[in-house]
Amino acid sequence: MSDRVMKSYRFREEREADWKQLEQIIQRAESRGVGGLSDQDMERLPGLYRQAVSSLSVARTISLDQNVVAYLETLCARAYFFVYGTRSRMSERVAQFFARDWAAAVSAAKGPTLLAFLCLFGGALLAFFLTLNDNEWYWTFHGGWDSRNPNATYDELRATLYETDRDIIDMLGAFAAQLFSHNSGIAIFAFALGFAFGVPTAVLLIYNGVYLGSFFAVFWQKGLAYELTGWLFIHGVTELFAVILAGAAGFMIGGAVAFPGRKTRMQSMREAGEKAAMVIIGAVIMLFLAALLEGFGRQLITSDIVRYTIAGTSLVLWLAYFYLPRQDTGNRRD
């Protein structure tokens, strides 16, 4: 092979050093983030990236070296994801979520939220009046294992609302158990089932309302409604609000699938999914707070007045946080 001038060989020889350099920069960026790059790296990156991308198109047409083409394919893909990928840091994202995105997403979804609210409390009202009229209805909605049923006496029922003989360890246990209770499951379910046109979400919300309403009716009949409301809403404001928002997230997706408008169904669902995700992660945070309130707050605080105060305050705080208009400071990041 006297003249060893192979085009693809020379092509590679000339550019290899730059490819390797790009690879090193990307490697560093992937393991340590943008902070791990020096100013010099940042300066060179766009040029190196563009060069690698054009190398790839050339290599595809002139080189039969599988390894070079495969190498350039993955190098360019990695560089592309970095150059055009997520730029903000985790901490910035989280800060922005609490400062603006969460409230914006929730307040933009007033319609679905209202619908979810109606489902939950409509179900509750229905079951409440049904059970008031005929106690048999209670047994339709509840299993026999709960001691808080129509056959319980006033004192038995009252005792369940003011358990004081618990220490901090029991509270921690109650808190942990609450995390795994069906509420977080229901919230995620209500969201995830949304894509089936929102129908399962509605059923889930109504069912939960029914459960709550019939339970309430039992205490109402015994004249314990005032006490129960305090017991329930000290954490229930936050918890039920979270369940409603989760349902709203489900309806957002369901609505997007059912009525995509001018967009394709996929596109519409995907855009709604982005917004709904923000609502649902917020709902999970709210459920976490509710679990804290239920685990600790409810056992520590046995005064009805204080319970009502906490419930009212939390409702006002949530409503103000979500729906009060706020200044837009501009610079958005994804």
Next chain:
Amino acid sequence: MTDAAVSPPNAVQEGKRRRARMRARKVEEKRVRTLVTPEGAALNLKISTFGERFGAFILDVALQFIIMFAIVFAIASIAGAFDFRGWQIAWAVAQVLIFFVRNFYFIYFEIGRKAATPGKRALGLRVADRKGGRLTANAVIARNFLRELEFFLPLSILFSFGAEGVSGWINWLLLIWCGLFVLFPLFNKDKLRIGDLVAGTMVIHAPKVQLLDDIASVAPIADSGGKIVFSSAQLDIYGIHELHVLEDVLRQSTPEIKRNVANRIATKIGYTPQSGETDVVFLEAFYAGLRRHLEQRMLFGERKEDKYDQR
């Protein structure tokens, strides 16, 4: 020299093999999604297969279990110093930690810079936006909460009902539900889960590839002694597919295989090995010669796909 002249008995079989190879290549090509970057260059991204994704999922679940056991074990060894109350605290704390691991393991890793959980990384997968845009945190959250619905919730209900011995048909329904969602990626061309569908994401196969030495660069050094020259008739026998197979053979096979391949090529092209010449030297020289020949033809617009491609 026609192929039939060399091995007539195998012609039918070879034809079958070629067709199978073409089919396999078609399948591979179907996995490729072309993404046009803002620079106007096309990137070929490969959709990951169902098997790869399932494997990554199993790895991730296993890793989650290991983390959970580690947490429980660590806390238990601390709490063991105390009395029964210590155990109760330990269990509650462990439960809270496990809650976080379970819900945020996938989200944490996929929001990260590598856009992949450890399991996905091990198999060279990563999550990407379906349109080639930015992968947002919201998309990651949406796709992972839907996993909860697709897999974990039905499974946990299955186990909790199983314990109470509730009627069997509910369990069967749940199993079918689970199966439908788990197998959903098999029934669409992008291998999307429901979560991917909602979040607008896809999972691609993009393993890191090392840049190896160019085989053709070795040949000029080796030919300092007696150089091997192939006639263009000899180089016309093989095509691109054979060149790539030869590249694989040279990069990753045993001396015996290299010897076999060298013998077969030598017989086929009618080449008599010179004395003192090793198989590797011959193969590398032939590789360089063949690649140069084929690349030259490619510049003139003739891609000779394989040895059957006679144009």
